[in-house]
Amino acid sequence: MPSLQDQIQSTFTSAKASGNCFVFESEVSTNKDHGIEFQINYVPTLAKKPVPSSIHPEKGKKPVNPFLNPDPGLIVQSYDHYHLLLNKFCVVPYHLLIVTKEFQDQSQPLLPPDLLIAWRTMQEAYTTPGLIFYNCGDESGASQQHKHVQLIPLDGKGIQPPIQALFNKIDNPKHGEIYSLNELPFVHVLLLLDAKVLENKDDEIVEEYLGEMFFGLLDAMFQQLRIADPERPRGTKASYNFIMTSRYMMLVPRRAECGVLKSSSGNVLRLSMNSMSFAGFLLAKTREERSTLQYTNDLLAFLTQLGYERKSPETEQEMETLQEEDTEA
Numbered sequence: 001m002p003s004l005q006d007q008i009q010s011t012f013t014s015a016k017a018s019g020n021c022f023v024f025e026s027e028v029s030t031n032k033d034h035g036i037e038f039q040i041n042y043v044p045t046l047a048k049k050p051v052p053s054s055i056h057p058e059k060g061k062k063p064v065n066p067f068l069n070p071d072p073g074l075i076v077q078s079y080d081h082y083h084l085l086l087n088k089f090c091v092v093p094y095h096l097l098i099v100t101k102e103f104q105d106q107s108q109p110l111l112p113p114d115l116l117i118a119w120r121t122m123q124e125a126y127t128t129p130g131l132i133f134y135n136c137g138d139e140s141g142a143s144q145q146h147k148h149v150q151l152i153p154l155d156g157k158g159i160q161p162p163i164q165a166l167f168n169k170i171d172n173p174k175h176g177e178i179y180s181l182n183e184l185p186f187v188h189v190l191l192l193l194d195a196k197v198l199e200n201k202d203d204e205i206v207e208e209y210l211g212e213m214f215f216g217l218l219d220a221m222f223q224q225l226r227i228a229d230p231e232r233p234r235g236t237k238a239s240y241n242f243i244m245t246s247r248y249m250m251l252v253p254r255r256a257e258c259g260v261l262k263s264s265s266g267n268v269l270r271l272s273m274n275s276m277s278f279a280g281f282l283l284a285k286t287r288e289e290r291s292t293l294q295y296t297n298d299l300l301a302f303l304t305q306l307g308y309e310r311k312s313p314e315t316e317q318e319m320e321t322l323q324e325e326d327t328e329a
């Protein structure tokens with residue numbers, strides 16, 4: 001039985017050769033902000049050849065679901081409830097998608113089995129560390145409505161996502177405890193995972209652990225969201241971005257799919273971003289977008305437009321106390 005790495009490699013080689021998979025050339029530049037070295041991936045082909053979207057289909061075009069009966073040339077593995085696919089249009093080679101076999105909606109949260117398969121795949125798929133992400137909901141930057149978790153390998157000097165530089169500053173971090181970082185002006189929650197549990201060979205143990213961590217974090221995110229935007233009606237569907245490495249999980253609620261930046265020539269650019277941007281990877285489709293992202297001096301303010309501005313730490317503390325009293329009453 002070939003290893004998962006071999007299967008990915010051979011599917012990728014033949015999918016590229018047969019024209020089933022396109023690897024878009026990219027040029028990488030950086031912009032350092034608040035200790036995070038953001039990576040800007042300039043992918044000019046994306047401006048000429050936009051990837052079809054079923055969430056925002058082109059006018060007059062019927063949305064097509066590419067994940068219900070995926071292209072057989074892109075299937076790396078089929079499991080009982082999922083297909084493991086190559087991303088047809090990738091910037092990072094070996095970008096993988098885990099799609100449910102039956103239709104499930106991308107605005108639904110990840111479930112413990114989704115997290116387990118994503119984690120097991122990441123453990124086996126790459127020789128370098130990887131990043132799992134999930135763009136949940138209409139404002140999250142997702143382009144497909146059918147549930148799909150994504151995985152990319154991290155390599156070279158970026159074997160941790162750029163945002164990790166801030167996580168490393170947490171003093172004496174404890175497994176399972178939920179943190180928000182003072183440096184980040186937008187609402188977010190993150191937690192440190194217990195490597196010992198994740199290394200366990202027993203799927204049931206790992207699945208239960210990942211589910212417990214994810215739903216604990218999701219609860220904390222909703223709590224932060226209520227503080228940041230008390231007017232937001234309760235029970236409204238939230239869009240959010242999820243990122244996970246072998247060490248951390250992070251959630252960022254989303255208010256808008258696009259943020260706005262002014263280029264040096266005064267043009268207003270609307271830039272769509274997804275979970276990758278909160279890991280520190282930003283996508284530019286034109287030279288103007290690239291230079292604007294590269295030279296803007298407040299990328300964190302740009303990311304805040306996509307999410308929710310945090311209240312000052314004192315206000316958060318006061319509101320949390322009020323909310324606790326409210327729930328107790």
Ligand code: AMP
Nearest residue numbers: 051066086087088089135141142143144
């Ligand atoms: P997102 O845009 O985050 O919803 O992720 C969906 C991903 O699916 C994108 O990165 C696309 O490149 C990829 N994609 C689009 N169509 C196909 C397809 N037919 N087969 C495999 N991947 C696809």
